[in-house]
Amino acid sequence: MIIFSKKETNLKKNGFSYYPKLLTRIEINKFFKSTLDSLNFYNGEKKRFKNFDDIKLSNYILKQKKRNNKFINYLYNSLPHFSSLINLFENQKIRNIASKILNEQPSNLIICEHQFRIDYPKDTNFILKAHQDSSFYQQDGSKKQSLVCNISLHNITAKMGSTILYKNSHSKGNFSYSKKFSHSKNQSTQRQIKEKELDNFKEITIETKPGDVSFYDMNLIHRSGKNISKKIRFSIIARIFNPLHKKFRAFQKISKIIK
Ligand SMILES: O=C(O)CCC(=O)C(=O)O
Ligand SMILES: [Fe+2]
Numbered sequence: 001m002i003i004f005s006k007k008e009t010n011l012k013k014n015g016f017s018y019y020p021k022l023l024t025r026i027e028i029n030k031f032f033k034s035t036l037d038s039l040n041f042y043n044g045e046k047k048r049f050k051n052f053d054d055i056k057l058s059n060y061i062l063k064q065k066k067r068n069n070k071f072i073n074y075l076y077n078s079l080p081h082f083s084s085l086i087n088l089f090e091n092q093k094i095r096n097i098a099s100k101i102l103n104e105q106p107s108n109l110i111i112c113e114h115q116f117r118i119d120y121p122k123d124t125n126f127i128l129k130a131h132q133d134s135s136f137y138q139q140d141g142s143k144k145q146s147l148v149c150n151i152s153l154h155n156i157t158a159k160m161g162s163t164i165l166y167k168n169s170h171s172k173g174n175f176s177y178s179k180k181f182s183h184s185k186n187q188s189t190q191r192q193i194k195e196k197e198l199d200n201f202k203e204i205t206i207e208t209k210p211g212d213v214s215f216y217d218m219n220l221i222h223r224s225g226k227n228i229s230k231k232i233r234f235s236i237i238a239r240i241f242n243p244l245h246k247k248f249r250a251f252q253k254i255s256k257i258i259k
Helices: 025-043 055-067 070-081 083-089 092-102
Strands: 002-004 016-019 110-119 146-152 164-166 177-180 190-193 203-206 213-217 233-241
Touching: 016 092, 025 055, 025 070, 025 083, 055 070, 070 083, 070 110, 083 110, 083 146, 083 233, 092 110, 092 146, 092 213
Parallel strands: 002 203
Antiparallel strands: 016 213, 110 233, 146 213, 146 233, 164 203, 177 190
């Protein structure tokens, strides 16, 4: 495994790009405040933690989760809709980078499918095995006019399970995957690519700091790392589409109440 930590802008070549400190800690802190407010609201408490790196925050969430893990669902399903999360992705610098790659005006790009991940130490139920996001987000029929965008909320090391990328795997197009729909709410749906396909690519992982932003080609194979640390890994991810494209599939968001 190669640990990566320097700026990389050639997404076309590698399948990913990485911009350290693209966003400020102040911007990240606004979303931290929403996370803290939601956590305190749900648990009826007035806890104060420093930031997403605070080990006391990890310990508190792990303790509360044992008592009643429903509040994790609440955070997971509510926070992606908060403006403090969406505004991070709406940063003009992100639109400008995506605009150059997708060759379309920044304001015409659709940034959607926001996600907040909470990856616990030693978890095996929610880590995502090797996949391409193009298999989950089918708005882009060409699979060449869309991107994944991952914003780092704190200091994430390989030990904390930083995302593992298969360098250059985007250049091979679409891989077949085995569909495993989870039967319980307590497992993530997998669209896993066969292990033997992965041998052809170098595994790399980016150790990130707050405000660092990575972009992946929608066809880049990647997976969650194993969190062997004592800290929770928090991350936010969105997908960026160029809708002014013949193979773009218009889509509608169907709301479901999560029980
Ligand atoms: O755990 C990770 O960082 C990977 C998450 C991911 O690939 C996804 O949500 O599509
Ligand atoms: Fe993914």
